[in-house]
Amino acid sequence: MHARPERNPAIARLNDHFLKLSAGYLFPEIGRRVGAFIEANPGAAERIIKLGIGDVTEPLPAACREAMKSAVDDLGEKASFRGYGPEQGYGFLREKIAEHDFQSRGCDVSADEIFVSDGSKCDCANILDVLGSGNRVAVTDPVYPVYVDTNVMAGNTGPAAHGGGYEGITYLPLTKENGFEAEIPTQRLDVVYLCFPNNPTGAVASRKHLAAWVAYAKEHDALLLFDAAYEAFVQDDALPRSIYEIPGADTCAIEFRSFSKNAGFTGTRCAFTVCPRGVMATDADGRKHALHGLWNRRQSTKFNGVSYVVQRAAEAVYSPEGREQCRGLVAFYMENARILREKLSAAGIAVHGGVHAPYLWLETPGDASSWDYFDRLLHGAHVVGTPGAGFGRAGEGYFRLSAFNSRENVEEAIRRIETMTAA
Amino acid sequence: MHARPERNPAIARLNDHFLKLSAGYLFPEIGRRVGAFIEANPGAAERIIKLGIGDVTEPLPAACREAMKSAVDDLGEKASFRGYGPEQGYGFLREKIAEHDFQSRGCDVSADEIFVSDGSKCDCANILDVLGSGNRVAVTDPVYPVYVDTNVMAGNTGPAAHGGGYEGITYLPLTKENGFEAEIPTQRLDVVYLCFPNNPTGAVASRKHLAAWVAYAKEHDALLLFDAAYEAFVQDDALPRSIYEIPGADTCAIEFRSFSKNAGFTGTRCAFTVCPRGVMATDADGRKHALHGLWNRRQSTKFNGVSYVVQRAAEAVYSPEGREQCRGLVAFYMENARILREKLSAAGIAVHGGVHAPYLWLETPGDASSWDYFDRLLHGAHVVGTPGAGFGRAGEGYFRLSAFNSRENVEEAIRRIETMTAA
Known part of the structure; x- marks a missing residue:
């Protein structure tokens, strides 16, 4: 028998690491307020008007809708049915992704290094399944909370620290002083989460x-977990959209796309993870193994693929x-962003x-804390944004607004914020 | 700082438990052969003719296809768009599930105890996220391999044991001698996987x-993980379809449905887990917590919901x-099962x-091992089934055939098996 700790009373044990999770997840907390x-x-x-959660508001592209309906028809005939x-x-789908998102930009990524999934949130979380315990994990601060919370659940952290964050995680501040580019650390880290274009x-x-x-x-010999969910919003073609545009990244980085x-x-749900065959990690004996094989095994065992209909939509x-x-969608939201940026700047x-x-x-104007400013915008302008402190200690004094909304709502929101700011 | 073991060389560490996984997952191994x-x-x-993997072959019901197309149209209009x-x-969807699958059969399950997901395989695997280490885990033998492999990945087992299985897991044999109902154990177990109607x-x-x-x-104080993915095939209304038809189960069982x-x-992907609010587990200090809250947190943090279009299909x-x-689909496959059963019996x-x-x-006829019989059927009848040994030691000497195929293929397969058996 495998040795097990003795304990009493006999009852199924829960994962104690869940109990370290402090307060609610950011967005439920906003929902409560x-x-x-x-x-x-x-x-x-x-x-x-909600400019809080990064949720899109424009209709699904017609090409995707047509592909979905055609895929539904496939499921209605025995000969074209897909189980x-x-x-x-x-x-x-994997081949189109490899070609258009990577090979066309000079990245040596092949279709079999692409794993289609139902969401980047899932992938960012699930990747920890193939990583061991004892890794020194770093995130930027502010940070998308899922990176941190999933490390807490996996037991990779200590308890919540006084003043925010968790013991055992290294936080790399993103501030206006460093131009929101984290300083490259001098200490050794094993796993580093990066997200560019950055959320938040x-x-x-x-x-x-x-x-x-x-x-x-x-x-x-660190592993980079690179979240590129927002790459489509990069406007300057000289800027990298994928970590694999950097030579050597295919031996040290896993990329998440959506x-x-x-x-x-x-609401349609499709994303993918790129795990190049050259990305390695070590076992307890110091031997290197390709994470590609482990991730493939993880996905084969714990996942059953994305709906056929949805994969056809993604192909479209x-x-x-x-x-x-899609270019039209991005341009629409980026025009929202331009309006918000210019009018907010003009309002001081x-x-x-x-x-x-x-x-x-x-x-945040004046000395307002980010949650204070959240309440002020909610009560004074009926506008919902996201307090920077919800993304980490270094987010205090900042506030996130999203460009995902109708033009009408964006313009109305900015009018109200202008009025409130002038008052 | 959180204490960490010192190690050298510095390199991201993988989850060593993955390396315990013996051979391939059953179905990839079949695919290779x-x-x-x-x-x-x-x-x-x-x-x-494939009667191996339990994959359906008949078209998706028209009601589901119509609902999907209508949902696609919803996504094409701003007013009805869903993010x-x-x-x-x-x-x-949760309300219809609660009403039709549970309340109509006298089970006190409410909509907020139902968690919709993209697959039972995922749910059966992910449930381990909320359970701690050190639980004494039991499965029946033969068993759906996912229960075991996910426990291996989670570090809940020792290494692969000689002769099959893993150290640290308790196997409860299902054999013809006990009528394929596992004997209720006398020892203490914390987590028990049950699947009825049983696969395999x-x-x-x-x-x-x-x-x-x-x-x-x-x-x-054990936790039952009850997999009811096949409940629709129960033909006798007096037999239970849900564990919650048993009084008291709502304090000790989580049920998986698909x-x-x-x-x-x-291929469309939708399932759900029922986690009643009364199901508890203990933390390290012996305090009880409802798993409902932990599972809710797990799903909120690591999952982003099922495609809207797919949930509309499930609602239909x-x-x-x-x-x-759906009744028609089940009747169709069960008629396949009847034909297979009667003709195989007649063939001795x-x-x-x-x-x-x-x-x-x-x-398996004669003294054939189940993998030998697999090869014999493949080579002699061009029929693919699943060797019982692939499901565990107690599956040796047995062989699974699935009723999921066209009538034509089922009849052709049985003709070939009859010819081969008579030869």
């Missing part, structure tokens, strides 16, 4: 900055019509981001 | 048997037309299951 406000001000409910598909995704700051990484990270990873933001798939993103329609609010990303990162 | 056979016998490829949905699933044996549990398990769980087999969703399963069409092969389940569990 908005709900309480609406309960106290029932008339206000329909006036509220279980490959857990890694259909070849028709809207910053974009220069080629030089990503090259410095790849050099760091290669020097220290159709959520470029093609409006937040790469058709000439689909690409055109310091704004970062919003140029190569659908997020604006405001400095 | 079939591929090798086809390579050696190119002409045989189109003659092969991120609730991670737990839409209320419209096709056995169904009596109310008395499930009541004995619930009594065991309550006496020992639309894969009753509604042909293997509960419409009058959808229910009628001892057959179990196939009455309340789409699986038949054959005793």
